[in-house]
Amino acid sequence: MPIDNSNMLKVIEEFPQQCKTGLELPKGMSVSGKIDKIVVAGMGGSAVGGDLLKLYMHDSKVPVFVVRDYKVPNFVDDKTLFFAVSYSGNTEETLAAFGDAERKKARIVAVTSGGQLGTKAKKVVRIPTGLQPRAALGYLFFPVLGVLQNSGIADVKNEEIKEMLDILSNLNEFKNIGERIAKKIGTRTPLIYASEAIGAVAYRWKTQFNENSKIAAFHHLFSEMNHNEIVGFQTMSGEKFLPIFIRDNFDNERIKKRMDITKEIISSKMEVEEVSTKGTYLLSRLFSGLYYADFASYYLALANKIDPTPVAVIENLKKRLR
Amino acid sequence: MPIDNSNMLKVIEEFPQQCKTGLELPKGMSVSGKIDKIVVAGMGGSAVGGDLLKLYMHDSKVPVFVVRDYKVPNFVDDKTLFFAVSYSGNTEETLAAFGDAERKKARIVAVTSGGQLGTKAKKVVRIPTGLQPRAALGYLFFPVLGVLQNSGIADVKNEEIKEMLDILSNLNEFKNIGERIAKKIGTRTPLIYASEAIGAVAYRWKTQFNENSKIAAFHHLFSEMNHNEIVGFQTMSGEKFLPIFIRDNFDNERIKKRMDITKEIISSKMEVEEVSTKGTYLLSRLFSGLYYADFASYYLALANKIDPTPVAVIENLKKRLR
Numbered sequence: 001m002p003i004d005n006s007n008m009l010k011v012i013e014e015f016p017q018q019c020k021t022g023l024e025l026p027k028g029m030s031v032s033g034k035i036d037k038i039v040v041a042g043m044g045g046s047a048v049g050g051d052l053l054k055l056y057m058h059d060s061k062v063p064v065f066v067v068r069d070y071k072v073p074n075f076v077d078d079k080t081l082f083f084a085v086s087y088s089g090n091t092e093e094t095l096a097a098f099g100d101a102e103r104k105k106a107r108i109v110a111v112t113s114g115g116q117l118g119t120k121a122k123k124v125v126r127i128p129t130g131l132q133p134r135a136a137l138g139y140l141f142f143p144v145l146g147v148l149q150n151s152g153i154a155d156v157k158n159e160e161i162k163e164m165l166d167i168l169s170n171l172n173e174f175k176n177i178g179e180r181i182a183k184k185i186g187t188r189t190p191l192i193y194a195s196e197a198i199g200a201v202a203y204r205w206k207t208q209f210n211e212n213s214k215i216a217a218f219h220h221l222f223s224e225m226n227h228n229e230i231v232g233f234q235t236m237s238g239e240k241f242l243p244i245f246i247r248d249n250f251d252n253e254r255i256k257k258r259m260d261i262t263k264e265i266i267s268s269k270m271e272v273e274e275v276s277t278k279g280t281y282l283l284s285r286l287f288s289g290l291y292y293a294d295f296a297s298y299y300l301a302l303a304n305k306i307d308p309t310p311v312a313v314i315e316n317l318k319k320r321l322r
Numbered sequence: 323m324p325i326d327n328s329n330m331l332k333v334i335e336e337f338p339q340q341c342k343t344g345l346e347l348p349k350g351m352s353v354s355g356k357i358d359k360i361v362v363a364g365m366g367g368s369a370v371g372g373d374l375l376k377l378y379m380h381d382s383k384v385p386v387f388v389v390r391d392y393k394v395p396n397f398v399d400d401k402t403l404f405f406a407v408s409y410s411g412n413t414e415e416t417l418a419a420f421g422d423a424e425r426k427k428a429r430i431v432a433v434t435s436g437g438q439l440g441t442k443a444k445k446v447v448r449i450p451t452g453l454q455p456r457a458a459l460g461y462l463f464f465p466v467l468g469v470l471q472n473s474g475i476a477d478v479k480n481e482e483i484k485e486m487l488d489i490l491s492n493l494n495e496f497k498n499i500g501e502r503i504a505k506k507i508g509t510r511t512p513l514i515y516a517s518e519a520i521g522a523v524a525y526r527w528k529t530q531f532n533e534n535s536k537i538a539a540f541h542h543l544f545s546e547m548n549h550n551e552i553v554g555f556q557t558m559s560g561e562k563f564l565p566i567f568i569r570d571n572f573d574n575e576r577i578k579k580r581m582d583i584t585k586e587i588i589s590s591k592m593e594v595e596e597v598s599t600k601g602t603y604l605l606s607r608l609f610s611g612l613y614y615a616d617f618a619s620y621y622l623a624l625a626n627k628i629d630p631t632p633v634a635v636i637e638n639l640k641k642r643l644r
Contacts, residue, residue, distance in 0.1 A: 075385050214554060226639055235628075265639065
């Protein structure tokens with residue numbers, strides 16, 4: 001029998017609803033006054049939320065920085081909008097970065113289910129508790145977007161939210177493709193590739209395979225991989241590795257051509273798997289692109305008789321760090 | 323007999339001199355007026371130079387962005403100092419980003435040995451031709467630093483240059499450690515880990531193994547890897563992978579502890595290799611940290627009877643992209 005003791009599948013299936021709720025959670029919360037930089041501090045799933053925001057805000061005049069560290073860059077100041085994102089509210093790196101941002105007089109908004117961050121921060125978007133942080137991406141990303149929207153910094157259109165939710169609600173399609181990819185991977189190490197424009201999607205795939213399936217998985221981006229990683233394929237075996245390309249219809253035409261040629265080159269050595277993002281808005285394409293990975297990593301865990309939910313080594317590590 | 327038809331070893335051995343020359347190449351070149359953002363556009367070795375600059379400038383009030391893409395962020399403007407870095411001067415992504423930065427009125431400095439970039443850019447630091455781009459890192463990074471120094475944006479001390487050059491000139495030590503690591507890797511896939519503070523060093527190791535040794539190699543950073551990648555080790559085999567930790571004496575104490583505990587956890591499954599950066603200045607630590615990889619990737623190529631210099635697949639790809 002498959003092992004899913006904590007019903008991870010149910011949580012994954014409820015992801016579209018989680019995104020919708022996440023956007024509503026900040027209610028009217030906003031920041032006023034001049035903001036010339038946005039910093040998102042977090043680790044793991046929280047940091048991926050920051051990476052996604054950076055991609056989403058690519059047209060903005062306000063740069064977005066993602067911090068996965070104990071400290072924040074020295075240019076953080078009172079015109080910096082600083083998001084401290086930690087599901088538990090007790091992530092030590094994020095708490096330290098939060099303290100550093102406070103000292104540097106940043107305007108701070110915390111996104112957390114509670115913990116020390118929930119107590120220390122003055123402005124908090126409180127998100128539901130009881131999930132694995134990686135399974136709470138909707139609650140970690142959309143409140144940040146909501147606050148930016150309320151503050152007039154982001155311009156999120158109703159149509160893009162609607163398109164995204166419509167697409168994500170086609171559960172069966174994501175499930176089927178996820179299951180197909182899990183089978184295809186088998187005992188191989190997946191290598192996930194996407195363009196810079198949707199790069200966080202590839203990283204999310206990698207981390208979902210790491211945490212849900214408990215396997216090695218790596219990622220790299222186009223076209224940077226054409227300048228180094230591609231050379232390694234000369235000695236790589238298709239028994240060990242499965243490259244997976246995440247295609248996006250809106251990718252630069254040269255990137256598309258690079259992906260085509262790279263696929264041809266690699267295909268002479270090993271199988272290459274492909275999936276495509278869905279939708280016309282970037283938000284839909286990012287979230288459809290990454291939603292496949294939830295199912296693929298879930299079904300791969302089950303195929304390997306591994307319970308996708310517990311991450312014992314992380315818990316063990318945290319204990320030993322005290 | 324070992325294969326090194328183009329005498330890559332000589333080029334690697336001359337790296338300290340290359341760094342010294344690289345810093346002198348801009349001569350008096352500077353930019354004046356208010357600069358509130360720095361962008362480095364490049365691919366491969368040129369982009370790693372940008373990553374290193376970002377780490378080096380961690381204390382600066384002027385944020386540094388690295389662009390590995392055909393376009394530049396929308397916040398690039400006339401207060402942005404934009405470095406277009408391409409060894410050949412014909413890297414298509416960098417040329418496109420350069421055009422985009424021009425349209426956005428950025429202040430532009432090109433670092434190149436010639437090509438279209440050498441013709442199109444008004445301000446050019448011209449670097450010696452005839453090397454593999456990845457073997458020209460000293461020429462790709464130090465001219466950027468020199469221009470920032472001349473412009474009063476970076477404050478490079480004579481002592482730090484001196485310390486770095488003194489350390490790098492201990493060729494035998496880097497060679498011996500590089501050779502030891504090459505032997506240790508054997509047929510395994512190296513996984514390189516370092517802290518965020520010196521993260522570009524880990525990425526440089528990865529790409530040197532890709533390009534010089536023609537093997538798979540991946541990297542990740544501390545502490546982010548503690549939040550996802552570490553879980554994958556549960557099912558990973560020490561016959562397939564060799565983790566290599568790059569230690570830095572100046573790493574955050576919590577990061578050091580995380581590396582210790584992570585090493586203990588992984589060591590129950592497989593060997594873990596370690597090397598340490600040298601010196602007290604960040605510049606020395608970055609460049610000593612990455613210099614090992616030149617030798618390790620070189621000796622690994624030779625052990626596998628592979629000529630380290632040619633990267634046929636990249637040349638092939640470029641031809642097919644025309």
